Amino acid sequence: MLEKINVALIYGSVRDGRFCDTVAGWVRRRLEADQRFAVETVDPLALPAESAPPGFGDRLGRADAFIVVTPEYNHSYPAALKALIDSVKREWQSKPVGFVSYGGVSGGLRAVEHLRLVFAELHAVTLRDTVSFANPWNRFQPDGTLTDGRDAEDAMARQLAHLEWWARALKNARAAQPYETIAA
Numbered sequence: 001m002l003e004k005i006n007v008a009l010i011y012g013s014v015r016d017g018r019f020c021d022t023v024a025g026w027v028r029r030r031l032e033a034d035q036r037f038a039v040e041t042v043d044p045l046a047l048p049a050e051s052a053p054p055g056f057g058d059r060l061g062r063a064d065a066f067i068v069v070t071p072e073y074n075h076s077y078p079a080a081l082k083a084l085i086d087s088v089k090r091e092w093q094s095k096p097v098g099f100v101s102y103g104g105v106s107g108g109l110r111a112v113e114h115l116r117l118v119f120a121e122l123h124a125v126t127l128r129d130t131v132s133f134a135n136p137w138n139r140f141q142p143d144g145t146l147t148d149g150r151d152a153e154d155a156m157a158r159q160l161a162h163l164e165w166w167a168r169a170l171k172n173a174r175a176a177q178p179y180e181t182i183a184a
Contacts, residue, residue, distance in 0.1 A: 004038040005167045007031055008063035011043040012070030012081040012111075018045075023102050023133065024069040025144045030156050031067075036164050044080040060091040065098070065167040066124075067159075070111045072103030077111035085118060092122040094179040096166035098159045100131040107134035123179070125170065127162050131155040 009028055013020035024041075031039040040059065047056065060066075070077045085092070097119050101108025109132055116126045131152055133139060140146055146153075173179075 002036070002168075005036055005164055006062055006064045007037050007039050007163070007167075008042050008060055008066045009039050010066055010068045010081070010084065011041070011045065012068055013078050014045045014080040015078075018071075019102065019137065020069055020071060022140050022144050023100060023136065026140070026146055027067060027069055027100050027131075027156070029144075030160070034160060037160070042084070044084045047084065057088045057091050060088055063091075063095065064171050065096045065163050066092075067098045067100060067163070068115065069100045070102075070108060070115065072101065072106060072108040072111040075110045076114045081115075082118070085122070089122060090180065092119065092124040094123060094125070094170050094174055096125045096127060096163055096170060098127045098130070098163045100133075100156075100159075102133040102136045105134055107132035107136075125166055127159060127166065129155065129158050129162065131159055 009024060009031065011020050011024050028039060028041070031037045040063070042059065068081070070081060097115075099112045099115065101112050103111065109130065112130055112132075119126050132155075133152065139148070
């Protein structure tokens with residue numbers, strides 16, 4: 001039996017009444033139902049605004065992979081998410097990052113495209129395929145159940161398959177040669 005992949009599920013919004021809880025809850029349930037993964041939530045709402053709390057880097061460092069759930073605000077991603085990302089550096093290196101986005105007509109894809117540039121600078125590997133919810137506010141039941149969700153379920157299954165592959169491949173590569181020891 002393969003060792004579980006440790007996934008940090010990162011919430012991207014801190015707004016009052018945020019819809020992120022609904023979307024991230026849907027993602028969390030998929031991760032928890034999948035025996036390949038162990039999940040830990042990382043929520044910037046629970047972090048002090050001025051700096052990362054002690055041990056925060058260790059939490060991200062233990063992750064083998066990340067899934068970022070982000071809304072799109074003004075054609076990009078939220079400032080709280082940027083602060084969370086910038087609070088550490090090496091913890092992101094040589095690990096895969098998947099995205100689940102939501103927003104208006106673009107479904108948050110512009111936020112994801114901006115995040116790809118940030119994670120490239122941090123030497124993380126972003127997954128090509130995303131799960132995206134355009135105008136999601138009427139796609140979820142009050143209990144967080146997705147209505148007419150076959151497309152999203154299929155996209156999430158693909159993303160988790162890719163996330164597992166990349167997480168295992170990069171974990172093996174880091175074990176063979178720690179990323180910080182290679183010439184940059």
